[in-house]
Amino acid sequence: MAAMSDKEKTFIAVIGGGQCSTEEAELAEAVGRELARRGAVLVCGGLGGVMKAACKGARSEGGTTIGILPGDSRRQANPYVQIPVVTGIGEARNAIVVKSAQAVIAIGGSYGTLSEISFARQRNIPVIGLNTWSLSRNGQPENSIILAQNATDAVDKALNLARN
Amino acid sequence: MAAMSDKEKTFIAVIGGGQCSTEEAELAEAVGRELARRGAVLVCGGLGGVMKAACKGARSEGGTTIGILPGDSRRQANPYVQIPVVTGIGEARNAIVVKSAQAVIAIGGSYGTLSEISFARQRNIPVIGLNTWSLSRNGQPENSIILAQNATDAVDKALNLARN
Amino acid sequence: MAAMSDKEKTFIAVIGGGQCSTEEAELAEAVGRELARRGAVLVCGGLGGVMKAACKGARSEGGTTIGILPGDSRRQANPYVQIPVVTGIGEARNAIVVKSAQAVIAIGGSYGTLSEISFARQRNIPVIGLNTWSLSRNGQPENSIILAQNATDAVDKALNLARN
Amino acid sequence: MAAMSDKEKTFIAVIGGGQCSTEEAELAEAVGRELARRGAVLVCGGLGGVMKAACKGARSEGGTTIGILPGDSRRQANPYVQIPVVTGIGEARNAIVVKSAQAVIAIGGSYGTLSEISFARQRNIPVIGLNTWSLSRNGQPENSIILAQNATDAVDKALNLARN
Numbered sequence: 001m002a003a004m005s006d007k008e009k010t011f012i013a014v015i016g017g018g019q020c021s022t023e024e025a026e027l028a029e030a031v032g033r034e035l036a037r038r039g040a041v042l043v044c045g046g047l048g049g050v051m052k053a054a055c056k057g058a059r060s061e062g063g064t065t066i067g068i069l070p071g072d073s074r075r076q077a078n079p080y081v082q083i084p085v086v087t088g089i090g091e092a093r094n095a096i097v098v099k100s101a102q103a104v105i106a107i108g109g110s111y112g113t114l115s116e117i118s119f120a121r122q123r124n125i126p127v128i129g130l131n132t133w134s135l136s137r138n139g140q141p142e143n144s145i146i147l148a149q150n151a152t153d154a155v156d157k158a159l160n161l162a163r164n
Numbered sequence: 165m166a167a168m169s170d171k172e173k174t175f176i177a178v179i180g181g182g183q184c185s186t187e188e189a190e191l192a193e194a195v196g197r198e199l200a201r202r203g204a205v206l207v208c209g210g211l212g213g214v215m216k217a218a219c220k221g222a223r224s225e226g227g228t229t230i231g232i233l234p235g236d237s238r239r240q241a242n243p244y245v246q247i248p249v250v251t252g253i254g255e256a257r258n259a260i261v262v263k264s265a266q267a268v269i270a271i272g273g274s275y276g277t278l279s280e281i282s283f284a285r286q287r288n289i290p291v292i293g294l295n296t297w298s299l300s301r302n303g304q305p306e307n308s309i310i311l312a313q314n315a316t317d318a319v320d321k322a323l324n325l326a327r328n
Numbered sequence: 329m330a331a332m333s334d335k336e337k338t339f340i341a342v343i344g345g346g347q348c349s350t351e352e353a354e355l356a357e358a359v360g361r362e363l364a365r366r367g368a369v370l371v372c373g374g375l376g377g378v379m380k381a382a383c384k385g386a387r388s389e390g391g392t393t394i395g396i397l398p399g400d401s402r403r404q405a406n407p408y409v410q411i412p413v414v415t416g417i418g419e420a421r422n423a424i425v426v427k428s429a430q431a432v433i434a435i436g437g438s439y440g441t442l443s444e445i446s447f448a449r450q451r452n453i454p455v456i457g458l459n460t461w462s463l464s465r466n467g468q469p470e471n472s473i474i475l476a477q478n479a480t481d482a483v484d485k486a487l488n489l490a491r492n
Numbered sequence: 493m494a495a496m497s498d499k500e501k502t503f504i505a506v507i508g509g510g511q512c513s514t515e516e517a518e519l520a521e522a523v524g525r526e527l528a529r530r531g532a533v534l535v536c537g538g539l540g541g542v543m544k545a546a547c548k549g550a551r552s553e554g555g556t557t558i559g560i561l562p563g564d565s566r567r568q569a570n571p572y573v574q575i576p577v578v579t580g581i582g583e584a585r586n587a588i589v590v591k592s593a594q595a596v597i598a599i600g601g602s603y604g605t606l607s608e609i610s611f612a613r614q615r616n617i618p619v620i621g622l623n624t625w626s627l628s629r630n631g632q633p634e635n636s637i638i639l640a641q642n643a644t645d646a647v648d649k650a651l652n653l654a655r656n
Contacts, residue, residue, distance in 0.1 A: 011566075041575075066575060072418065072591060072615070074503075083533075083558060085577055086591040089417040090400065091283060092256040092581075099564060099578040111286035114299070118279035119255060123564075133306075136298045138272070175402075205411075230411060236427060236451070236582065238339075247369075247394060249413055250427040253581040254564065256417075263400060263414040287400075419611060420584040436630070443610035447583060450603035461634075464626045466600070 009064075010162045012155075013043045013101035015116045016050025016109040016132070024050055024108040027130055029057035030151035031105055036063025038159060043068065043101045045093070046077045046084060050107045055080030068097045095119045102162035105154045106132040106145070117145065126161035128154045173228075174326045176319075177207040177265035179280045180214025180273040180296070188214055188272040191294055193221035194315035195269055200227025202323060207232065207265045209257070210241045210248060214271050219244030232261045259283045266326035269318045270296040270309070281309065290325035292318045337392075338490045340483075341371040341429035343444045344378025344437040344460075352378055352436040355458055357385035358479035359433055364391025366487060371396065371429045373421070374405045374412060378435045383408030396425045423447045430490035433482045434460040434473065445473065454489035456482045501556075502654045504647075505535045505593035507608045508542025508601040508624075516542055516600040519622055521549035522643035523597055528555025530651060535560065535593045537585070538569045538576060542599050547572030560589045587611045594654035597646045598624040598637070609637065618653035620646045 012035055016028060032054035035042050042058045044051040046067020055065040059080045067081030070093045077084040087093040094112060098104055098120040104127045106117055113132065120127050121144050129145040136142055146161070148154035176199055180192060196218035199206050206222045208215040210231020219229040223244045231245030234257045241248040251257040258276060262268055262284040268291045270281055277296065284291050285308050293309040300306055310325075312318035340363055344356060360382035363370050370386045372379040374395020383393040387408045395409030398421045402412040415421040422440060426432055426448040432455045434445055441460065448455050449472050457473040464470055474489070476482035504527055508520060524546035527534050534550045536543040538559020547557040551572045559573035562585045569576040579585040586604060590596055590612040596619045598609055605624065612619050613636050621637040628634055638653075640646035 064575075066577070068577065074592070083556075083575055084592070085558070085560065085588065087579075087588050088591050089256070089420050089581070089584075089588075090259070091286065092253070092259040092417050095254070095256040095279075096577065096579050096581075099580050100566070100576070108302070111282045115259075115279045115282035115286070118275045118282055122255065122275035122279070131302050134300045134303070135278070136300075138295050139298070142297075228411075230413070232413065238428070247392075247411055248428070249394070249396065249424065251415075251424050252427050253417070253420075253424075253584050256581050260413065260415050260417075263416050264402070264412070417584070418587070419614065420581070420587045423582070423584040423607075439610045439614035442627070443587075443607045443614070446603045446607035446610055450583065450607070459630050462628045462631070463606070464628075466623050467626070470625075 010040045010159060011043050011101045012040045012158050012162065013097050013104040013116070014050065014054040014107065015044065015097065015104060015113050016107035017113065018045075018047045018049045018051065020049040020053070020108055024131070025053040027151055028053035028107050031107065031154055032057025032063070033061050034151055034155040036061035038155060040159060041066065043097060045070070045097050046081050048078055050109065052078035052080060066100070068093050068100065091115070098125055099123065101125065103128065103158040105130065105158050108132055126158065128157045128161075130154055174204045174323060175207050175265045176204045176322050176326065177261050177268045177280070177284075178214065178218040178271065179208065179261065179268060179277050180271035181277065182209075182211045182213045182215065184213040184217070184272055188295070189217040191315055192217035192271050195271065195318055196221025196227070197225050198315055198319040200225035202319060204323060205230065207261060209234070209261050210245050212242055214273065216242035216244060230264070232257050232264065255279065262289055263287065265289065267292065267322040269294065269312075269322050272296055290322065292321045292325075294318055338368045338487060339371050339429045340368045340486050340490065341425050341432045341444070341448075342378065342382040342435065343372065343425065343432060343441050344435035345441065346373075346375045346377045346379065348377040348381070348436055352459070353381040355479055356381035356435050359435065359482055360385025360391070361389050362479055362483040364389035366483060368487060369394065371425060373398070373425050374409050376406055378437065380406035380408060394428070396421050396428065419443070426453055427451065429453065431456065431486040433458065433476075433486050436460055454486065456485045456489075458482055502532045502651060503535050503593045504532045504650050504654065505589050505596045505608070505612075506542065506546040506599065507536065507589065507596060507605050508599035509605065510537075510539045510541045510543065512541040512545070512600055516623070517545040519643055520545035520599050523599065523646055524549025524555070525553050526643055526647040528553035530647060532651060533558065535589060537562070537589050538573050540570055542601065544570035544572060558592070560585050560592065583607065590617055591615065593617065595620065595650040597622065597640075597650050600624055618650065620649045620653075622646055
């Protein structure tokens with residue numbers, strides 16, 4: 001662990017499907033690498049798909065990876081999770097993933113990801129989106145998910161917004 | 165309590181904002197009344213706005229109302245909640261509201277409601293929408309929220325889908 | 329459901345092992361019956377053993393029974409649970425069982441029961457014990473579990489303490 | 493973060509009161525120091541008292557400290573927590589503290605600590621006690637809390653038991 005406390009570092013959640021396409025995995029891995037290069041700590045749900053790819057990217061650059069697991073065993077964590085947190089509370093752990101972060105990057109994803117986007121926005125935590133959900137309320141577009149062009153752009157935006 | 169166990173009854177969650185417009189409150193109250201007339205048990209988050217209006221409607225017809233509260237005190241419940249469940253787990257209780265139901269009716273609502281819609285869809289629990297969120301994924305409309313025309317239509321659809 | 333709102337009724341949690349001896353089951357059933365006769369609502373973890381016996385007793389006298397389930401399906405509830413609450417948060421639901429009650433009756437039980445006793449005492453909710461845990465702290469007896477002689481005595485004490 | 497993944501390290505929870513005596517704080521700090529020297533990761537509830545002292549000790553030796561917070565803000569963490577996990581689920585987070593560890597060291601403590609001991613024992617996670625609770629069940633002593641003489645002895649026992 002570096003001399004600077006991780007608490008002083010920025011914590012960014014990367015969320016997305018437990019299963020994902022090759023493109024999404026590449027995007028997640030690039031996001032993980034970039035977060036680690038910038039000294040951010042990666043928080044995720046600790047499982048496969050986007051979570052695993054993001055952790056892999058972060059570890060390849062020596063970053064810290066936290067996995068907030070839904071089940072009762074640390075064995076559930078993907079091999080790139082350094083800090084497995086064993087919640088045992090099922091999908092309700094989605095709220096913990098985003099509350100533990102200062103900004104969120106969403107890559108693809110299904111309903112679990114959408115619940116995380118919702119919890120983040122409810123708490124006014126910025127959400128950056130890469131090929132993910134978009135929302136309308138009562139027929140009006142709801143633009144609270146900030147679109148990014150690519151992994152670097154997503155990390156730029158997440159770190160800028162997290163620091164404010 | 166009637167001779168038939170409530171467990172044999174259908175449990176329907178009504179979700180929506182803790183603050184709401186007069187129109188949404190009227191809609192929620194009508195939904196609550198209709199659910200009670202059909203013998204369904206109403207589950208909700210137990211607070212104000214749509215939750216309170218729905219409970220009020222259900223109680224006016226002698227229905228059973230369950231409030232899954234986020235905080236640590238039953239005093240948080242609106243006065244029409246008969247069964248206050250004191251979770252103390254904050255917004256993570258949103259997952260419990262929908263898991264305890266066999267179908268969900270969403271009326272308006274903000275990000276908390278969206279998290280409940282997400283959790284319901286993740287578990288394949290039908291969601292009926294009245295003037296609420298609509299979703300697109302990767303630019304494609306995602307039609308998993310079933311639109312209803314009015315309170316009676318919403319209750320019809322919820323009960324039909326819950327029984328299958 | 330009776331005219332009086334259940335919310336105005338006293339909610340008493342009955343806690344104990346998911347497996348139990350015949351004697352414990354008889355005691356739990358007697359406690360459930362007595363709670364229902366006095367108009368109290370029974371809250372429990374919704375599973376077998378002491379929980380099932382207590383619910384059975386309460387239902388035999390027309391009482392209301394709430395089961396706060398750890399898993400993801402209402403099918404997990406014992407057949408005497410009227411109001412299954414599906415938490416999906418595993419043993420963390422033990423905190424919800426006791427927070428939803430105004431007093432707690434503990435019958436036998438293992439570590440899960442002990443966690444419930446702990447959560448109740450942490451929130452200053454009275455705990456009445458029947459053949460259950462006793463505690464010492466730093467070598468000094470800790471008498472915060474109130475001993476009862478039998479089912480009727482336990483219910484008397486629980487209702488008296490809950491009303492204060 | 494060292495080259496070896498923290499996941500391969502042993503995670504030990506230190507539990508105890510959010511307020512504590514000077515002696516308990518000294519004991520906790522010594523436990524934290526010793527855990528860090530042996531390369532273990534410290535998990536705790538992230539607040540004051542025993543938790544703060546243990547984190548302080550661990551950080552003084554360059555150890556990793558994880559704080560599983562009950563509230564909704566990382567600001568709640570004591571200054572020696574490196575990895576704040578923001579659960580927002582209140583005392584139900586006690587289950588997460590112990591599930592995330594391979595052994596538990598209990599120092600003094602009140603009912604919250606007792607709930608953590610209970611959850612640990614329920615999952616068969618070893619608990620080492622320093623001046624803490626002792627338990628009897630149905631009048632029979634229950635010796636599942638392993639007594640330690642001092643901080644070093646507690647850490648020895650915790651690491652030995654965690655590795656099996």
